[in-house]
Amino acid sequence: MADDSINLSIPSLQLTTLDTPEQLSPKKKRKAKKPSASSIDTLRSGPDGDSVIVKQKFPPLPSGNTPKSPSKSKAKSTPLKKGKKKVVVEQENPDSDLEQMDVSWEKAVETARGLPEGATSSDDEMKAGSDQEADGEKPKKKKLKVLKAAAKQFKKLTGEGAANGVGKKRKMEDETEEKGKDSTKKVKLVELKTKERKKLRKKSNESYEITERAKELWEDLRRFELTPEKRQEMSKELYGIIKGKASRLIYAHDTSRVIQCLLKYGTQTYKDALFEELKDEIPKLMISKYAKYFVRRLLKYGTKVQRNFVFSQMKGNICRFIKHAQAGEIVEYAFNEFANVSERTAMIEEFFGPCYQLYKTPELTTLKEIIANNADKQEVILRNMKETLSVLVDKNVLQHSIVHYVFMEYFTHATPEARSEMIEILRESAIHMLHTREGARVAMLCLWHGSAKDRKVMVRSFKTFVKRICLEEYGHMVLLAAFDSIDDTKVMQKVILDEIVKDLPDIITDQFGRKVVLYLLCPRNPLHFHPDVMKVINQGDENTQSKKDVAIRRRELLDAVSKPLVQYVAEHCREIVTDNASLLTLLAIITHTKADPTTAMQAISKIASEPFTAGSLENMHIVEHTAGHLTLKKLILNDAERMKAGEKVIFSCILLDILPEGALKSWAACNRGCFILIHLIELNHPDVSPRVKEELKPVKASLKKMKLKGAQILLKKLS
Structure with missing residues (x-):
């Protein structure tokens, strides 16, 4: 064989040599020269498609088969296919010992570099082979023998009794690793699953x-x-x-x-x-x-x-506990559920100052009584309360009712200047206080005595919470105070009224939400509002911040909701006319709305025009229904007021126009129907009363035979 290096190739295996370090510069080591096409044909990729560049020293070749070769051999590097790395072996000293490689395929090739079985040891043949390579010819037969020998040597390396002791060394290493696996070692928490790790930690606890x-x-x-x-x-x-x-x-x-x-x-x-x-x-x-x-x-x-x-x-720690997220809940629970009058008073007194945290006054139950007995302490008490309350303006703390009590005491006795300063601090957070009576009163005081900016900021904080406020037992009164005091009706419409209209079906059917709607229609009407409620609402009339005329403010608010209210009645007419609680609301809408109520009246009349059978319990007619007949009666009586006011839209006229022929005769068959007919006759409208009498003439004989109270009165009206 020639002096050049031997190029061995097996499937998924490649071995090439590079020039010696003296012949290659560092730049050339990083980027090898492009090989010829003949050498590329003989190359194969590594077994895993990837290999490492290894520089390894070769052992001495077996004696008797060692060809004559120089101490340093060189060969041009051969690039591999794209995505594959190459194995490059550089031989510097043939007498160096064998170093173990990481890839088993390379080990087989290294061991096979000695002449395999069947290869000739003649120098002439090796020289001839190298000459053929120099001339571009491929010694195919000899290379095939070398590949077979390399494959055979690879099997020996992976089995027992391998030559050169490499396989034996590998076997010893494997045995050492197996022993290491069998040996006991401490299990780390990182190696365990989450549940196992949690359980192990629990077991380490002594309890x-x-x-x-x-x-x-x-x-x-x-x-x-x-x-x-x-x-x-x-x-x-x-x-x-x-x-x-x-x-x-x-x-x-x-x-x-x-x-x-x-x-x-x-x-x-x-x-x-x-x-x-x-x-x-x-x-x-x-x-x-x-x-x-x-x-x-x-x-x-x-x-x-x-x-x-x-x-x-x-005792002595209320102010500190109420600011704590956990302890504040216990203080609130104790204050509302188990504290008696003296204990509640003692808890509130701690906000008056340090001296009241240690020394209680059982005979004095309110701040008003304390100030009356010690007028010189009023300024000190209010200053201490302001310092304490300013820290409590937080979402979680403001939910506690004990804090609402303290704020109420402060607003009641503070000077106008101090009250204005506290309103400025509280205006954005007052939304969290509306669920208690004292908290709602504090919010109302903020609206009454706050500046225009304070009111605007406070109303905007209600956005997205209007429905919840309407349904609150005490919170809905804050909206009533806002309707009476805020002059900027445009802001009120965008923030408050638009949300009320959007959630009108839920609000108008609630006992507290209904009050909000009624206050827009007929504010402070004693028919809808209790005197005690009006007593609280009237306190806002003394505020000096509202400048707009009351009548103008109310009309602007009513104009914003009139049309949606009439539309709601037309769309939900059947539910309203059969609900006792909605009766007064329906009458208020038709009576006080600024929009045309014709559509709502027509919807009610269409329900009344349905076929009527006296005594039917399956589908009870509006005339005989408990709430329905009252609805018709109230609407007919309301027509008298509309006639006096000069209104052109009269419910009775619309009703008679929609009723089919003979409907009034069928109504006379029941007691409640007779009373509705009586109210139509008593209306004395030129288009209503004569028409009713004319249609009821054929039933006079039947009315004489009936013993119903309504039938007897109706007969007299017809006579």
Whole structure:
């Protein structure tokens, strides 16, 4: 063979040599020269499509088969197909030891570089072969033998008894790895699944076994079907487990529920024991996310002595607790559900200043009484309240009713200047106070005494919440105050009225939402509003911020909702005329609306024109219906007022125009129908009364035979 390097190729295997380091520059090492087409044909890619560039020293060739070759051999590198990397072996010293390669295919080729079986050792033949390569000829037969030898050597390397000891070394390494796998090693938490990791962490806790057993008992103890004897037995076992450990278990999310359950279902002995164990930690429990519920259960299921002890632990800390997200809930719960008058007064007094946190005045129940007895302290008390309340203007804190009480006391006794400053602080957050009576009163005071900017900001904060405000027992009164005081009716229409119109079906059918609609139609009408409500609303008349004339403001608001209200009646006529609660609203819409009510009157008349059979219970007619006949009666009586006002649209005329022939005769067959006919005759309208009398002449004989009260009166009217 020639002095040049041997080029071996097997399927998915490639071996080439590069020039020596002395012949190649660093640039050439990174980018090899482009080979000839003849050498590309003999190349194959690596077994995995990818290989690594390895520079390895070769072992000495076996004796007897060693060809004559120089100490340094060189060959041009051959590029591979796109996406494949090449293996380049550089030989510097043939006497160097064998170094193990990472890829097994390269190991086979390295071992096969010695002459395989069947290859000639003649220098002439090797020289002839190299000459043929130089001339561009391919020694195909010899290369095929070399490939077969390389494949055979590869099998030996991967099996037992491999030549050169490479296979043996590899086998020893494999055995070492297997032993390492069998050996015990500590399992890391990162290697575990999430559930297994969580369970392992729980087991590392010293209270794991106690916790698991306590939760098993808790699952059974809270069942409703458990007998009292069994519940008492399980409570005893559960208390035996957590006894002395409650102060440690009460702060966890699961064991806290176990203790709460025992406090609920356990006997008084266990309740007292738990209280004695945890009573010194009540302030700490109140600020805990889970332990706070123990204090809540203690207030609900504890004795009066235990409840008073909880109040004593809150004493002096109300202002601090109310600002805390967890403790504030317990203070609010205690204030609303369990505090008596003296306890509520004492809790509110703590907002008056530091001295009132320590020294209470049981004989004085309100700030008004305190100021009356100590007029010189008014300024100090109001200053302390302002400092405290300014910090409480937060969404979560403003939801507490105790804060609403304090704000109400401050607004009642503050000077106009101090009140204006507090309104400016509170105006964007007042939306969170409308669910209580005191909170709604505070919001109304802000609207009455705030500047035009304060009112505008406050109304805009109501956006998207108008429906909820309308349905609030106290919150709807804030909207009534806004209708009476805000001069900017354009803003009111965009923010308030448009949302009312959008949700009109839900608002007008609610008992509080209906008040909002009625106040737009007929404000302060004693027929719809209680005197106590009007007494509160009238307080806003003294405000100095409203400049627009009251009549103009009311007319502009009514114009914005008149047409939608009439359309609503026309679309939901059947539900309205058969609902007792909606009767007055319907009359108010038809009476006070600024839009044409003809469509609504026609819709009602069409329902009245349906065939009528006296005494039918399946489809009760509007004439005989409890609410329906009152609707017709009120609308006919309302026509008299419309006639006096000069209105051209009269319900009675529209009704008679739509009713089919003979409908009035059928109405005379029932008592309620007779009274409707009586009101039509008594209307004394030139187009109504004569027409009714004319149609009822044929039924006079029948009316004489009827004993109904309405029939007798109708007969007299016809005579």
